[in-house]
Amino acid sequence: MSVLKPLIIKEFDHQEDHFRINYVQRNGRSDSCDYHFHDNYELYYLLAGQRKYFIRDRIHLVQKGDMVFIPKHDLHRTRDAGPYHERMLIYFDDAFLETIAGPGNQISPHLLQPFRNNNPVLRLQKEDRRFVDVLFYRILKELEEKPVDYQLYLKALFIELLVYVSRCTEKYVEVEVNAPLDTPTQKKISEIANYIQENYEKSLTLAYLSKQFYISTYYLSRVFKEVSGFSFVEYLNNVRIIESQRLLRETNLPIFQISEQVGFVNTTNFGRVFKQVVHLSPLQYRRMQQATN
Structure with missing residues (x-):
């Protein structure tokens, strides 16, 4: 009996030194191609659907509007929790942040705070989610249309996103935003x-x-x-x-x-x-x- 492969409806991949964005919209059940870890940071945003995300030693149910922050060298893998999902992945490393800060300048420690929290999954509140959705759809539009200097604008949008969500993590410090699955x-x-x-x-x-x-x-x-x-x-x-x-x-x-x-x-x-x-x-x-x- 043949097994139907999940249908990729839409996919974009933008890659340069120290910075990568990958967007995919997929219909049909699928797990990530493999378990992995890497030397860069990974930010995962689920625009639609549900996924199970195993990170280090915990499994989380990730829902539409959730953001996942994977530190360097943490073992992780996503799995099915439904037949359809749409997500965006952004990878970056310390060298990328250094180029943004400029020669001789240091990156604010708050900028990477979401990657240092005990809970790697941030469930945005309604107002913050609307703002973040707009930023992600701007990123998606740049990936689709590739207007002049889109590479530069992608970085600018990402830095705005990183600053905004780092502020969100401080604002949500007293809130249990997304507990691991606990059957x-x-x-x-x-x-x-x-x-x-x-x-x-x-x-x-x-x-x-x-x-x-x-x-x-x-x-x-x-x-x-x-x-x-x-x-x-x-x-x-x-x-x-x-x-x-x-x-x-x-x-x-x-x-x-x-x-x-x-x-x-x-x-x-x-x-x-x-x-x-x-x-x-x-x-x-x-x-x-x-x-x-």
Whole structure:
């Protein structure tokens, strides 16, 4: 039996150094192509529909008008919560912010506050949502029509957006804007994911975790995948690789020692998994980071 692929109704992608905007309107069920993490910030805005968003160790139900802030190096993935959705993704890094600030100037720490909050999902109140909707539809119009100097205007609109939502997060500080999903099963998987985040260096197996959390191995394997979108091994390996990247960037430890510290049995296996996830060897990644710093 053939499986119908989701229909992409409309899509735009604008990419330049340190800054990218991707818009898609899709009909039909779809999960994001893969789990991932990256060296830049990601801002996700849902213009229509619903999605489930797994971020680090929690799953959130994202609704129309919600904004999601993904910090650098946080593991995440979106999943279906309905047959239709329309969303915009904006990626940027510290170098982009430095070009906006200008030589010798520092970016206000408030500008990145939404990416530092414990809750990554901001549910805008009606008045703020109207304002933000206008900004996003202006961005979409620039992507569609590409008038003269549209690249510059896209950046200006994004900076206006970033300033506005950073003010919103301060204004909403006393408001519970969007709690993670908390069915018993989802809470249990979040507990397990958090345990993996805190104990990745140990020799973790499904059998070990099933004993720790009083769940059968089969049930844990199946439900972890259903809830998070990751298999247990995928999640564990990615948590370990994220930490190994930090050690490669911030220390001079030899690669074999980093491999041991993040929980891999041997350096060969570490190198294979690292390249599978990052598409570079650990040494290539370290050299690339050194060249850009």
